[in-house]
Amino acid sequence: GAVVSQHPSWVICKSGTSVKIECRSLDFQATTMFWYRQFPKQSLMLMATSNEGSKATYEQGVEKDKFLINHASLTLSTLTVTSAHPEDSSFYICSARVIGRTNEKLFFGSGTQLSVL
Amino acid sequence: KQEVTQIPAALSVPEGENLVLNCSFTDSAIYNLQWFRQDPGKGLTSLLLIQSSQREQTSGRLNASLDKSSGRSTLYIAASQPGDSATYLCAVPPQGGSEKLVFGKGTKLTVNP
Numbered sequence: 001g002a003v004v005s006q007h008p009s010w011v012i013c014k015s016g017t018s019v020k021i022e023c024r025s026l027d028f029q030a031t032t033m034f035w036y037r038q039f040p041k042q043s044l045m046l047m048a049t050s051n052e053g054s055k056a057t058y059e060q061g062v063e064k065d066k067f068l069i070n071h072a073s074l075t076l077s078t079l080t081v082t083s084a085h086p087e088d089s090s091f092y093i094c095s096a097r098v099i100g101r102t103n104e105k106l107f108f109g110s111g112t113q114l115s116v117l
Numbered sequence: 118k119q120e121v122t123q124i125p126a127a128l129s130v131p132e133g134e135n136l137v138l139n140c141s142f143t144d145s146a147i148y149n150l151q152w153f154r155q156d157p158g159k160g161l162t163s164l165l166l167i168q169s170s171q172r173e174q175t176s177g178r179l180n181a182s183l184d185k186s187s188g189r190s191t192l193y194i195a196a197s198q199p200g201d202s203a204t205y206l207c208a209v210p211p212q213g214g215s216e217k218l219v220f221g222k223g224t225k226l227t228v229n230p
Contacts, residue, residue, distance in 0.1 A: 034218075044206070045220075046217050095161075107163075108153075108162075111159060111160050
């Protein structure tokens with residue numbers, strides 16, 4: 001099946017710094033990628049939808065200036081958490097949509113555990 | 118607003134036992150329903166996808182059923198093994214596409230050898 005590579009798998013940073021998370025589709029082109037986050041003991045929540053070559057669409061309550069999404073190519077989408085604070089500590093995960101002839105599937109990256117001190 | 122609930126939140130069983138995980142959703146206008154497996158610190162692996170027109174899907178020891186009218190799905194795992202230990206997530210998209218999946222909080226399964 002399709003592979004989505006996400007890096008880094010975990011990161012610890014100081015409050016106020018920025019962190020970039022990358023998601024690459026390794027053997028397919030992903031025109032659309034989705035970014036989710038999951039707080040402890042909570043469900044995965046969609047943050048934004050990233051479309052190649054256009055601006056991302058953010059879900060209600062997600063600050064677009066804080067969570068910068070870039071999808072400059074068909075195989076790479078990045079999420080930058082700017083000026084991270086402890087409350088941004090969470091598990092971030094991306095997924096890419098693959099549209100086939102008869103259906104579509106979502107493939108997920110391995111996730112990034114962010115801890116902000 | 119679609120809400121997905123999974124019961125139980127955690128389950129611990131001895132190896133070899135058959136078990137059922139439950140998922141319920143509030144809005145029955147769904148396109149499909151997916152069950153995922155999440156291992157600690159790792160991504161999600163899609164296990165089964167049931168289209169809205171289907172009643173069940175099977176893959177190996179896994180069987181997922183869907184009752185759209187009552188807003189319920191079950192994941193049946195036969196002859197459980199320690200390797201089945203993981204968190205199982207149920208997710209539904211709104212009708213019209215697979216964007217904006219709404220996830221349940223998951224059921225953390227532990228299969229003891």
